[in-house]
Amino acid sequence: MKHQIIRKACSGILALGIAAAGQSVLAGGEVTVASWGGSYQAAQSKALFQPVAEAMGITIREESYKGIGQVRTKVAAGAVPWDIIDTGSGGGARGCAEDILIDLDYNMIDVSNFVTDTYLSCCVGTIVFATVPAWNTETYGMNGPKSWADFWDVDKFPGTRSIRGKMHGMLEPALMADGVPIGEVYNVLDSEAGINRALDKIRELKPHVAVWWGSGAQHAQLMKDGEVDMATGWNGRFDVAKADGAKVAYTYNGALQDYDCFAIPKGAPNAELAMKVIAEMSKAEHQANIPQYITYGPTNSDAYKTGKIDAALSKNLPSHPDNAKSMLPVNQEWYAKWEKKASEMYQDMMTE
Amino acid sequence: MKPQSVSSVGVNAKALRKDEQRERLLLFGLSFPALLIVLLVIVVPVGWLFWLSLFNDAGALSTYNYSRMLESKSYLRIFKTTFNVSFLTTLICVLIGYPLAYFLSQISRRWAALGLIAVLLPFWTSLLVRTYAWLVVLQRKGLVNQWGIELGWWETPLRLVHNLNGTLIGMAHIMLPFLVLPLYGSMRSIDFDYIKAAANLGANPTKAFWYVFFPLSLPGLLAGMTVVFVLCLGFFVTPAVLGGGKVIMVSMKIETLIDLFFNFGTASALGVVLLVLTLGVLFIAHKLVSLDKVLGSGDGV
Numbered sequence: 001m002k003h004q005i006i007r008k009a010c011s012g013i014l015a016l017g018i019a020a021a022g023q024s025v026l027a028g029g030e031v032t033v034a035s036w037g038g039s040y041q042a043a044q045s046k047a048l049f050q051p052v053a054e055a056m057g058i059t060i061r062e063e064s065y066k067g068i069g070q071v072r073t074k075v076a077a078g079a080v081p082w083d084i085i086d087t088g089s090g091g092g093a094r095g096c097a098e099d100i101l102i103d104l105d106y107n108m109i110d111v112s113n114f115v116t117d118t119y120l121s122c123c124v125g126t127i128v129f130a131t132v133p134a135w136n137t138e139t140y141g142m143n144g145p146k147s148w149a150d151f152w153d154v155d156k157f158p159g160t161r162s163i164r165g166k167m168h169g170m171l172e173p174a175l176m177a178d179g180v181p182i183g184e185v186y187n188v189l190d191s192e193a194g195i196n197r198a199l200d201k202i203r204e205l206k207p208h209v210a211v212w213w214g215s216g217a218q219h220a221q222l223m224k225d226g227e228v229d230m231a232t233g234w235n236g237r238f239d240v241a242k243a244d245g246a247k248v249a250y251t252y253n254g255a256l257q258d259y260d261c262f263a264i265p266k267g268a269p270n271a272e273l274a275m276k277v278i279a280e281m282s283k284a285e286h287q288a289n290i291p292q293y294i295t296y297g298p299t300n301s302d303a304y305k306t307g308k309i310d311a312a313l314s315k316n317l318p319s320h321p322d323n324a325k326s327m328l329p330v331n332q333e334w335y336a337k338w339e340k341k342a343s344e345m346y347q348d349m350m351t352e
Numbered sequence: 353m354k355p356q357s358v359s360s361v362g363v364n365a366k367a368l369r370k371d372e373q374r375e376r377l378l379l380f381g382l383s384f385p386a387l388l389i390v391l392l393v394i395v396v397p398v399g400w401l402f403w404l405s406l407f408n409d410a411g412a413l414s415t416y417n418y419s420r421m422l423e424s425k426s427y428l429r430i431f432k433t434t435f436n437v438s439f440l441t442t443l444i445c446v447l448i449g450y451p452l453a454y455f456l457s458q459i460s461r462r463w464a465a466l467g468l469i470a471v472l473l474p475f476w477t478s479l480l481v482r483t484y485a486w487l488v489v490l491q492r493k494g495l496v497n498q499w500g501i502e503l504g505w506w507e508t509p510l511r512l513v514h515n516l517n518g519t520l521i522g523m524a525h526i527m528l529p530f531l532v533l534p535l536y537g538s539m540r541s542i543d544f545d546y547i548k549a550a551a552n553l554g555a556n557p558t559k560a561f562w563y564v565f566f567p568l569s570l571p572g573l574l575a576g577m578t579v580v581f582v583l584c585l586g587f588f589v590t591p592a593v594l595g596g597g598k599v600i601m602v603s604m605k606i607e608t609l610i611d612l613f614f615n616f617g618t619a620s621a622l623g624v625v626l627l628v629l630t631l632g633v634l635f636i637a638h639k640l641v642s643l644d645k646v647l648g649s650g651d652g653v
Contacts, residue, residue: 210492211597299427348426350600351429
């Protein structure tokens with residue numbers, strides 16, 4: 001009996017050892033990426049993660065997450081499950097400032113042909129996206145809202161709205177709807193009174209807000225199900241929903257232009273390999289794949305030279321000069337200064 | 353003869369006491385692992401939570417996290433919402449669950465078992481799946497609205513979800529078994545001879561029910577209500593998905609505080625206040641009916 005137990009224990013330990021050895025071989029070639037889920041991550045998977053994994057002979061595991069706040073909690077807890085995260089530029093900037101992301105090695109990652117202001121010391125751009133007003137074409141036909149003022153105009157466009165349950169990308173549209181010229185938005189927002197002005201404009205719309213959305217997958221689904229007649233949201237998600245049968249259209253007029261970037265959290269288990277993976281994903285040939293699956297523009301302008309992005313496709317991207325000229329680039333300095341205060345005020349407004 | 357017997361009783365008593373001590377030690381030894389786990393995973397973290405809540409943003413000792421809750425109207429509104437939702441969910445569960453449990457307690461045990469399986473069946477599906485399923489059923493172009501409009505019952509889609517309505521429907525669905533099970537147990541153990549006696553003494557069925565059966569089923573009802581109410585207080589997923597951002601409960605505010613502001617102090621304070629209020633509810637329930645019955649199976653008649 002005793003011998004049997006010992007023998008079993010030994011074989012168990014042996015099995016564990018073999019498993020561990022196998023693991024270590026794999027671990028040399030495995031990174032885990034956390035991104036935003038839904039159609040965006042599905043596109044990333046096909047355009048970036050799978051081709052890059054194949055090109056490098058490694059495994060890229062995917063997870064979904066909710067943004068930099070979760071990274072902060074994981075780093076503080078000393079248990080970081082992700083090697084690479086995809087974050088909005090704002091999250092990236094905060095991550096850099098709070099020292100929870102490691103500095104990227106720009107000798108390894110080539111950003112010489114990147115669009116200006118699409119990378120930070122610890123976060124390198126991957127796509128350019130826009131926060132747009134979208135509408136249900138079944139409700140309004142093709143003559144939907146042409147501006148944020150129209151989005152707010154419930155007399156001209158009666159129907160339900162969905163806006164974000166966080167202040168990010170909500171205060172700027174509110175001010176534009178209130179008549180602030182696009183170039184003045186961040187100046188006006190640079191005080192509590194300015195933030196209150198934006199919040200008052202949102203209070204005005206509140207009775208018509210059917211849903212406060214929490215994720216990109218959600219606002220795409222809301223439009224697809226016809227749950228609301230208008231929604232703010234990220235342009236690419238609406239395009240994918242449309243390709244999937246959703247009756248949705250949007251305008252770039254007054255849209256907020258921003259970018260997503262890749263970063264490595266402090267304490268990532270495979271940080272060294274993650275750096276190489278990011279370098280590979282930043283190459284023009286891979287970045288050029290993304291617009292094939294979702295209408296987000298590359299941050300590496302060489303991607304346009306690969307021949308993968310044709311003229312018709314490029315015209316629909318938020319990074320196209322014709323589209324970009326009517327947009328407001330998101331001002332990260334404002335977010336760094338006001339995010340906490342404005343978020344609190346926004347949350348309070350929501351519970352009113 | 354006599355002294356001898358006295359001494360033998362004394363010897364027996366000693367042995368009995370020793371036995372008792374040994375048994376108590378044995379029982380303690382057996383429950384020690386569980387107690388240790390409770391200490392490690394509940395008492396220590398809760399204590400730590402309380403400790404964290406005593407520090408302000410700058411890391412100094414202060415009651416700021418608590419005073420802020422009293423000053424800021426939004427916190428009061430969130431607590432109000434939390435209690436409101438919990439109360440209404442409990443009420444709905446009672447209105448649906450009491451007749452159901454009563455019906456199940458009156459039919460043969462075999463049929464009742466089938467009925468109970470139907471009550472328990474939803475437990476086998478993930479809470480998240482059930483919650484999203486309600487979204488599909490209740491939304492503007494969902495099943496209920498489509499049928500209702502096509503049958504001509506109403507013209508404009510009813511707002512059944514992304515608000516308090518949807519939250520209550522989803523939560524009542526999830527909470528119902530927690531009310532029905534203790535209530536059913538309590539009703540089953542009621543001796544039906546009492547009701548027969550009442551009838552014998554001239555009470556009509558309604559009177560017999562309200563004066564005899566209902567009071568006897570109260571312990572089970574209160575037990576179920578307490579469990580439902582307390583579980584509702586800490587609910588997160590269902591109000592987050594079905595509330596459309598309009599039903600903000602304490603647990604959701606805690607998540608925002610950690611995720612958006614990384615503010616463990618205020619989040620902990622909220623947790624502590626919710627815990628204290630929950631214990632308060634349990635205390636009141638205990639005053640009404642013994643806590644053993646509330647937390648036990650509830651069949652205490």
